[in-house]
Structures are given as structure tokens and as C-alpha cells.
Amino acid sequence: MSRIRARQEQNPGTYVKECITALTNYLVDDVPARVLVSLRIRKTENLKIKEVGISLRRREQLKTDVVWTVIAKEIQSNA
Secondary structure, three states, rough: HHHHHHHHHHHHHHHHHHHHHHHHHHOOOOOOHHHHHHHEEOOOOOOOOOOOOEEEEHHHHHHHHHHHHHHHHHHHOOO
């Protein structure tokens, strides 16, 4: 129960970054290091809005900071 309370009191930006880290790690966990991967994110409610993407790169180069930077730029541009 204290873990849930700690998450609720946490800075929202930190919480989102932790979620992105966990998701990124989950997606590429079983992928060999030299395989090329990319990531595309889109809204499911409005398919007319363009996708946000991270271009092809080796799996070991897909770091959480790269994903976070792309998402942060998109959030700021829609502010």
C-alpha cells in the first residue's frame, strides 16, 4: 500500500519517465543488440494526427532518453 501512495505523491514527470523506461525496456528486452528497431507512437482516438516516431537504429542505441526526448518535443509542440 505504501508503494501506491509513494507513486501518487511522485512528480508526474518522473512517473511518466519511469513508465517510458519500463515500456522501452519491455519492448526490446528479447531483441538481439545488433538488430534494427524503430518505434512509432500514435493516438488511437484520432487517426488523422501524425505519428511520432524514432527512426531505425540498432537495438542497443534505443535508449530511454531518446524516446523521452521525442515525446517531450511532441508534448511541447502541442501545448
